[in-house]
Amino acid sequence: xxxxxxxxxxxxxxxxxxxxxxxxxxxxxxxxxxxxxxxxxxxxxxxxxxxxxxxxxxxxxxxxxxxxxxxxxxxxxxxxxxxxxxxxxxxxxxxxxxxxxxxxxxxxxxxxxxxxxxxxxxxxxxxxxxxxxxxxxxxxxxxxxxxxxxxxxxxxxxxxxxxxxxxxxxxxxxxxxxxxxxxxxxxxxxxxxxxxxxxxxxxxxxxxxxxxxxxxxxxxxxxxxxxxxxxxxxxxxxxxxxxxxxxxxxxxxxxx
Amino acid sequence: xxxxxxxxxxxxxxxxxxxxxxxxxxxxxxxxxxxxxxxxxxxxxxxxxxxxxxxxxxxxxxxxxxxxxxxxxxxxxxxxxxxxxxxxxxxxxxxxxxxxxxxxxxxxxxxxxxxxxxxxxxxxxxxxxxxxxxxxxxxxxxxxxxxxxxxxxxxxxxxxxxxxxxxxxxxxxxxxxxxxxxxxxxxxxxxxxxxxxxxxxxxxxxxxxxxxxxxxxxxxxxxxxxxxxxxxxxxxxxxxxxxxxxxxxxxxxxxxxxxxxxxxxxxxxxxxxxxxxxxxxxxxxxxxxxxxxxxxxxxxxxxxxxxxxxxxxxxxxxxxxxxxxxxxxxxxx
Numbered sequence: 001x002x003x004x005x006x007x008x009x010x011x012x013x014x015x016x017x018x019x020x021x022x023x024x025x026x027x028x029x030x031x032x033x034x035x036x037x038x039x040x041x042x043x044x045x046x047x048x049x050x051x052x053x054x055x056x057x058x059x060x061x062x063x064x065x066x067x068x069x070x071x072x073x074x075x076x077x078x079x080x081x082x083x084x085x086x087x088x089x090x091x092x093x094x095x096x097x098x099x100x101x102x103x104x105x106x107x108x109x110x111x112x113x114x115x116x117x118x119x120x121x122x123x124x125x126x127x128x129x130x131x132x133x134x135x136x137x138x139x140x141x142x143x144x145x146x147x148x149x150x151x152x153x154x155x156x157x158x159x160x161x162x163x164x165x166x167x168x169x170x171x172x173x174x175x176x177x178x179x180x181x182x183x184x185x186x187x188x189x190x191x192x193x194x195x196x197x198x199x200x201x202x203x204x205x206x207x208x209x210x211x212x213x214x215x216x217x218x219x220x221x222x223x224x225x226x227x228x229x230x231x232x233x234x235x236x237x238x239x240x241x242x243x244x245x246x247x248x249x250x251x252x253x254x255x256x
Numbered sequence: 257x258x259x260x261x262x263x264x265x266x267x268x269x270x271x272x273x274x275x276x277x278x279x280x281x282x283x284x285x286x287x288x289x290x291x292x293x294x295x296x297x298x299x300x301x302x303x304x305x306x307x308x309x310x311x312x313x314x315x316x317x318x319x320x321x322x323x324x325x326x327x328x329x330x331x332x333x334x335x336x337x338x339x340x341x342x343x344x345x346x347x348x349x350x351x352x353x354x355x356x357x358x359x360x361x362x363x364x365x366x367x368x369x370x371x372x373x374x375x376x377x378x379x380x381x382x383x384x385x386x387x388x389x390x391x392x393x394x395x396x397x398x399x400x401x402x403x404x405x406x407x408x409x410x411x412x413x414x415x416x417x418x419x420x421x422x423x424x425x426x427x428x429x430x431x432x433x434x435x436x437x438x439x440x441x442x443x444x445x446x447x448x449x450x451x452x453x454x455x456x457x458x459x460x461x462x463x464x465x466x467x468x469x470x471x472x473x474x475x476x477x478x479x480x481x482x483x484x485x486x487x488x489x490x491x492x493x494x495x496x497x498x499x500x501x502x503x504x505x506x507x508x509x510x511x512x513x514x515x516x517x518x519x520x521x522x523x524x525x526x527x528x529x530x531x532x533x534x535x536x537x538x539x540x541x542x543x544x545x546x547x548x549x550x551x552x553x554x555x556x557x558x559x560x561x562x563x564x565x566x567x568x569x570x571x572x573x574x575x576x577x578x579x580x581x582x583x584x585x586x587x588x589x
Contacts, residue, residue, distance in 0.1 A: 052461070054457070073460070073465075074460045074461055075459075075460045075461075075462075075463050075464055075465045075466075078460075078461065078462060078463030079463055083461065083462075084461055085461075086457075086458070086461070090455050090457060090458040090461075091455075091458070092450070092451055092454035092455060092458065093454065094454060095450060095451075095454060099447065099450070102444070102447050103447045103448065103450070103451040103459070103462055103464070104462045104463075105444065106444070106447075106448055106451075106462050106463045106464050107463045109444045111443070111444065115443075116439070116440055116444075116445055117436045117439050117440060118436075118439060119439055119442075119443075123443065126444075130444075166462065167461070169462070170462055170463055
């Protein structure tokens, strides 16, 4: 396997008496699609919140490109190249599509401070560059025709795609998607699958927390399985499909 | 407000209006009201940055107004500083207190932040009343001079002891602040503040540090209140705590909400409308203060976006689809 972009060792997260993530270790190779699966309540979203910095772990360590992530909050980690989307969609619903994406360029503006008050050439150039990139990203997710509409007016599946475009504006090396296929119809899932492959071809490493097994099996390079907050199994999609422990966790022990 | 009229033309019209106003309203009474309008526009614009763009409830604006007023006046009268340096110090101090309040207060959200900022306004007001050695207490400070004349070598001397030039000074400052703020909220910083207003967790996922930018908005909003504060005592000639009662914070909030939160024109329209309305109704005594409550209730019930958004919706429905796209394009800008 190639170099690991993100390494987690012995992660623990407790909420009161609930051990949401228990002793999880994983290594994510660069430029793969890495799926995290497990039954409801397996701790997948909590794990993703730990990786993205929404939560800090009770124990364990995280390194990204060799850099310790301890204590870095989510906005700090974005600066290193870690971005994410949310299971429950969190768009800026009252802003237009293009404004949503523009907000993602927060760390990438090149404007001398005084030009925030008195616009000059550098600010106009920055504006043109960001607008151009924003429209490119909207094109990538098939939404450029609606660039000036309110984000809240989009259909559910389109909102998921807009969230991906917004996260991409931060120029992530590692993009984590929390159930990107949830609520999508069959043709939307096909479109999403194509986009994930496109992002991989552009060099982005993807972590995908997902329930849609068809999508996971077709698109991912490596699958990590959790159950009740604990590690269950990890391997190639084909290995996971055949593994009795995984089948047992999803369907009950009698099917294993 | 619209894409059809070029921006430079709107700015020229605004300059012309400011230039003509004291020539139309010649009596000192009406010129005084013009000045009060300009002060309220400043206060409402500052509050709007925090409330309308960054989405943070701030009921402490009257305290920043007071800090700007007392700091500049006391530095002139007790420390003997030149007016403009004392004025600048008052602005900086108001901004600094805005930042300090935000550092502690923005750990709280929504109503809790509102209560914390209200508490700050209460404490400030009580200090003004009770710290008599410094502020002269409820009796107030008298004999405050207008800003010293500015001499333009070889041209003229601008004397601020008459209401017309004082209005040009304060109205001109309000205009300048409007232009700078409009540029700021159209910049990526505006995008950042709106992102925080819409969803903080989401904003943080894009690399935005919400705490840092809330402190920024509070500091800038408070500094603008400090500017209004620095102009108030030389205009009134006296300074007493009752100018900064807690209700003033709510008055400023009413101006922002009635005009339209999160728009540039909104606070200007709201401040002018409510200031003039209250003056026109002066013969009704204290009853006139109900104007704020009634205006606020009417707007919240029938035009939740304030006058600016109500106007946009009206023109859009009159002109049909074409101009609806126009308002969207404007929002996107």
